[in-house]
Amino acid sequence: MKTKRKVKELIDKVRLLFCKDRESYFLLYNFLGFIPRHLHPYQTAFTHSSSTSGHNKKLKNNERLEFLGDAVLSSIISDYLYTTFRNQREGFLSKSRSRLVCRDSLNNIALKIGLDKFIGSTNKGQHHNTHIYGNALEALIGAIYIDRGYSFCRTFVIEKVLTVIPDIESIIKDDNNYKSLLIEWSQKEHREVTFNLLSEEKRTDGLLFTTEVLVDGELYGLGEGFSKRESQQNAAKEALEKIKN
Numbered sequence: 001m002k003t004k005r006k007v008k009e010l011i012d013k014v015r016l017l018f019c020k021d022r023e024s025y026f027l028l029y030n031f032l033g034f035i036p037r038h039l040h041p042y043q044t045a046f047t048h049s050s051s052t053s054g055h056n057k058k059l060k061n062n063e064r065l066e067f068l069g070d071a072v073l074s075s076i077i078s079d080y081l082y083t084t085f086r087n088q089r090e091g092f093l094s095k096s097r098s099r100l101v102c103r104d105s106l107n108n109i110a111l112k113i114g115l116d117k118f119i120g121s122t123n124k125g126q127h128h129n130t131h132i133y134g135n136a137l138e139a140l141i142g143a144i145y146i147d148r149g150y151s152f153c154r155t156f157v158i159e160k161v162l163t164v165i166p167d168i169e170s171i172i173k174d175d176n177n178y179k180s181l182l183i184e185w186s187q188k189e190h191r192e193v194t195f196n197l198l199s200e201e202k203r204t205d206g207l208l209f210t211t212e213v214l215v216d217g218e219l220y221g222l223g224e225g226f227s228k229r230e231s232q233q234n235a236a237k238e239a240l241e242k243i244k245n
Contacts, residue, residue: 031114033160034148041065041143046118048132049206062139069142070101072150076157077101098177100168103230106134112164115140131226132206137161178236182213185243192216193239195232211235215243 028042029035036042049061077100081093088096099105110116110133119136141161145153162168179195186193194214201208211231213221220242223234 031118032144032156034152034156037147041146042140045069045139045143046136048119048136062136065139065142065146066135067142068145069138069140072145072153073101073138073141073157076154079154080158080162095177095180098180100165102177103131103134103227105165106137107131109161109164110134110137113160131230178233178240182236182239185240186215195235197228197231198222213239215239 024039024043025035028039044060045062045065047061049063074097077097078093081088081096081100085093085096115136116133119132141153141157144156182193185191192215194217196212196214198210198212201210206226209225209228209231211223211225211228211234212219213223213232213235221235221238221240223231223236223238225231225234
């Protein structure tokens with residue numbers, strides 16, 4: 001198996017010497033640790049929607065690849081957790097996966113591996129919207145899946161992505177899923193919790209979502225975010241602070 005892999009890598013390197021866009025291939029090789037077979041999926045993965053507005057509208061952005069990569073990453077992480085934590089129950093595995101693939105975690109991983117240097121966006125410097133890095137990481141995983149298949153993509157995630165997390169167990173134990181905590185509290189206290197999306201504001205740096213959380217019909221928290229999930233988490237955090245006080 002290893003011999004076949006080495007032969008394929010050698011063939012890819014030889015092919016690289018005679019292909020067009022050698023500079024782009026070499027840049028990706030230095031970043032990814034392998035030679036892509038096709039450039040296009042990676043170029044799309046690095047293209048944020050903000051850079052395809054106006055006269056560039058016909059260019060493809062990474063939103064579709066992000067959708068695909070999210071599903072592939074979830075599958076790989078599920079497999080990894082199932083294999084690594086053999087004695088843990090389903091609830092532990094679900095929470096662990098949620099924390100590993102949450103936006104903050106993916107953003108941090110993307111920055112650690114240097115993905116931000118490859119992203120084409122008009123708003124990279126706007127730190128409140130740094131979820132673009134986590135989105136791009138998912139899109140990159142989608143691109144690798146299309147270019148090299150699931151098995152190769154799984155190896156990349158485990159060897160390149162998960163290895164930059166110094167202590168996976170500490171992330172798993174760090175319970176900052178405010179929505180989940182609020183729902184758990186409501187179930188114990190027999191209270192009704194409702195999340196309502198109030199608005200979607202289209203801005204130059206993306207969609208800004210505003211969510212309210214009601215407890216037994218009473219407003220307990222408001223949250224904003226550049227994804228529905230982020231706005232729900234911020235609203236739940238505010239609600240938990242109100243409950244605590």
